[in-house]
Amino acid sequence: MTTTTRLSTPAGRRPLAAPVTAGRPRRRLPFSAWHLLLAPLAVLFALPLLWLCASSLMSDAQFNRFPPALVPSGIDLGGYRYVLGNGMFPRWLLNSVIVSSVAVVSNLVLGTLGGYAFARMRFAGSRALLLLMLATMAVPFQLTMIPTFLVMKKLGLIDTLGALIVPSLVTPFAVFLLRQFFLSLPRELEEAAWLDGCARLRVLWSIVLPLARPALATVAVLTFLTTWNDLSWPLIAINHDTQYTLQLGLTTFQGTHHTRWSAVMAGNVITVLPVLLAFLCAQKTFIRSLTSSGLKG
Numbered sequence: 479m480t481t482t483t484r485l486s487t488p489a490g491r492r493p494l495a496a497p498v499t500a501g502r503p504r505r506r507l508p509f510s511a512w513h514l515l516l517a518p519l520a521v522l523f524a525l526p527l528l529w530l531c532a533s534s535l536m537s538d539a540q541f542n543r544f545p546p547a548l549v550p551s552g553i554d555l556g557g558y559r560y561v562l563g564n565g566m567f568p569r570w571l572l573n574s575v576i577v578s579s580v581a582v583v584s585n586l587v588l589g590t591l592g593g594y595a596f597a598r599m600r601f602a603g604s605r606a607l608l609l610l611m612l613a614t615m616a617v618p619f620q621l622t623m624i625p626t627f628l629v630m631k632k633l634g635l636i637d638t639l640g641a642l643i644v645p646s647l648v649t650p651f652a653v654f655l656l657r658q659f660f661l662s663l664p665r666e667l668e669e670a671a672w673l674d675g676c677a678r679l680r681v682l683w684s685i686v687l688p689l690a691r692p693a694l695a696t697v698a699v700l701t702f703l704t705t706w707n708d709l710s711w712p713l714i715a716i717n718h719d720t721q722y723t724l725q726l727g728l729t730t731f732q733g734t735h736h737t738r739w740s741a742v743m744a745g746n747v748i749t750v751l752p753v754l755l756a757f758l759c760a761q762k763t764f765i766r767s768l769t770s771s772g773l774k775g
Contacts (some may be wrong), residue, residue, distance in 0.1 A: 555742030570727035588648040593656030659693035
């Protein structure tokens with residue numbers, strides 16, 4: 479229904495008719511229309527995690543039943559009791575925490591120094607050294623596994639946590655990501671500090687690092703995720719069960735003739751929780767880093 483309203487006009491001119499639409503205003507959705515597509519995809523990607531949590535509450539009899547059950551008929555905490563009652567489990571958890579924490583701290587420190595040097599300092603061979611470092615990211619770990627093992631053996635670190643920590647002290651990805659983020663920062667902030675008499679390390683600590691929190695959080699989360707979930711290298715470098723990490727210790731629940739699937743699933747749930755919590759805590763800074771680190775190259 480449309481009504482007509484007369485508008486006042488100067489003398490000698492015909493009045494104009496302004497259409498006024500009567501009726502209720504159009505309601506908007508309380509969320510973006512993209513959520514109608516993203517919500518089902520999120521549920522689809524979350525299904526393996528949901529099934530992992532559900533299967534950790536099953537008994538071994540339910541796992542061995544055919545056809546396999548997708549939903550537990552009852553809550554059975556036998557897998558969690560077996561995992562937490564294992565005398566070596568706290569030691570494996572502590573080993574994983576030590577290796578991951580040292581790797582995160584060292585990557586933040588050394589990656590920051592290397593990334594800032596490549597971003598702001600010009601020295602002989604800097605471009606060639608950067609390209610060489612980036613080329614190492616294309617080399618698969620399977621090719622460097624034996625040379626790394628021989629180096630760790632020469633250093634006497636085999637079957638110790640040092641064999642897991644030393645190869646992860648700094649990664650080319652951490653240096654490259656921080657370099658890209660430092661390039662996106664304006665030089666004027668650092669030049670103003672230099673004019674005030676600040677040294678380069680003071681500028682890095684007081685001005686650059688507070689602005690680089692998104693990139694630092696991204697490096698920390700990705701480094702923690704990589705070292706926490708690593709299985710192939712500990713499987714080669716560690717022989718004694720007292721030096722096992724959590725991922726390597728969970729493999730002892732799988733035998734040649736019998737596997738305690740309830741314990742395996744319960745252990746995987748406990749292993750996934752720290753990684754999931756770390757990502758949820760750093761989610762906003764993680765996204766900010768991905769959207770800003772590629773502005774300049």
